[in-house]
Amino acid sequence: MDFNVDKTVDCKGLSCPMPILRLTKEMKSLDSGQVLELLGTDPGSKSDIPGWCEKTGNECLGQEEDGGVFKFYIRKA
Secondary structure (H helix, E strand, C coil): CCCCCCEEEEECCCCCCHHHHHHHHHHCCCCCCCEEEEEECCCCHHHHHHHHHHHHCCEEEEEEEECCEEEEEEECC
16 A cells, blocks of 8 residues: 555454544544554444545545454545
């Protein structure tokens, strides 16, 4: 991937709505253009995180799964 991660938020073991609440809180600490990596294990995150990005105007750069852990990369608008 051709971007640097500025902050990682570990939401493994948390279920909805906690990953979204943590994401919302942590995004406030970033500057526009910075990238946050969110790690989670809740399968619902696969649709929740991109939906949150669409609703808030932030950019979902991608997502991947590694051994049951979902990784999301979000660029702050």
